[in-house]
Amino acid sequence: MTLLSKLLALFPGLVVTLALICFIAWVMTQDWWWLILLILTIYGLPLLTYRIHQLFYPLQPGFSYLVGKQYSPWWGTYQIQLIYSAFPALERLLHFVPGLFSLWLRLWGSTIGQKVLWTPSIQILDRGMLHIGNQVIFGHQVTFVGHAIKPKQHNLLLYVDRITVGNNVFISAEVGLSPGVAIADGSYIPFGKKIFPRQKVGPEK
Structure with a gap:
C-alpha cells in the first residue's frame, strides 16, 4: 500500500471528526455558520x-491489480466516498428535493438524464461511473457497483467500468448492477435480478 493509499484510508475518519466538531460547536454556540460548515463538511469536502x-x-x-507498489486510483475514490456507504441516510436526505439526487451524481462525474426516478434506498458505490438515460425508474434497494475484485495470481484483480442504462428503462426492486453492464432502451429488469460484469441486456420480446 502506497503512502497516498494510507493517507486516504484516514479520510472517512477525518470527515466524521470534522462533522462532529461542527455539530458540537453549533449546539453550544447556536451560530448558524457552524451548521453551514457542517453541511459543507459532509457534502462538500468529499466531493471537492x-x-x-x-x-x-x-x-x-x-x-488493474490492487496489491503492489503502484497507487490504485479506485482505492482513493472508494475511501473518499466511504462515508455515504457507512451513513446512507446522508444521501437519502437529498431525495426530499426533486432533482437534487440526480444533480448530486452529476457533480461526481456521472451522466444522468431527465425524469429519472430514484428510490431513497438506492445504493451506489462508485458515484462517478454511471451513464443513465431519460425516463428511467429504479426500484427499492437497487445496487450499483462500478467495480469488481477477485483473487488472481497471488494478487487482487480489479475491474472498473461504467454502468450504462438506456432510455425508458424500468429496473425492479433489489436488482444488482455490475461494472460494464449495459441495459438497452426500453428494457424491463425483473425483481431481484443480478446482472454480472460486462453483460449486455436488451428489452424482453
Whole structure:
C-alpha cells in the first residue's frame, strides 16, 4: 500500500471528526455558520476531494491489480466516498428535493438524464461511473457497483467500468448492477435480478 493509499484510508475518519466538531460547536454556540460548515463538511469536502483526486489520478475503466507498489486510483475514490456507504441516510436526505439526487451524481462525474426516478434506498458505490438515460425508474434497494475484485495470481484483480442504462428503462426492486453492464432502451429488469460484469441486456420480446 502506497503512502497516498494510507493517507486516504484516514479520510472517512477525518470527515466524521470534522462533522462532529461542527455539530458540537453549533449546539453550544447556536451560530448558524457552524451548521453551514457542517453541511459543507459532509457534502462538500468529499466531493471537492474527489474532483481534485480525479485531476491527478483519474479513474479509468479497465483492469488493474490492487496489491503492489503502484497507487490504485479506485482505492482513493472508494475511501473518499466511504462515508455515504457507512451513513446512507446522508444521501437519502437529498431525495426530499426533486432533482437534487440526480444533480448530486452529476457533480461526481456521472451522466444522468431527465425524469429519472430514484428510490431513497438506492445504493451506489462508485458515484462517478454511471451513464443513465431519460425516463428511467429504479426500484427499492437497487445496487450499483462500478467495480469488481477477485483473487488472481497471488494478487487482487480489479475491474472498473461504467454502468450504462438506456432510455425508458424500468429496473425492479433489489436488482444488482455490475461494472460494464449495459441495459438497452426500453428494457424491463425483473425483481431481484443480478446482472454480472460486462453483460449486455436488451428489452424482453
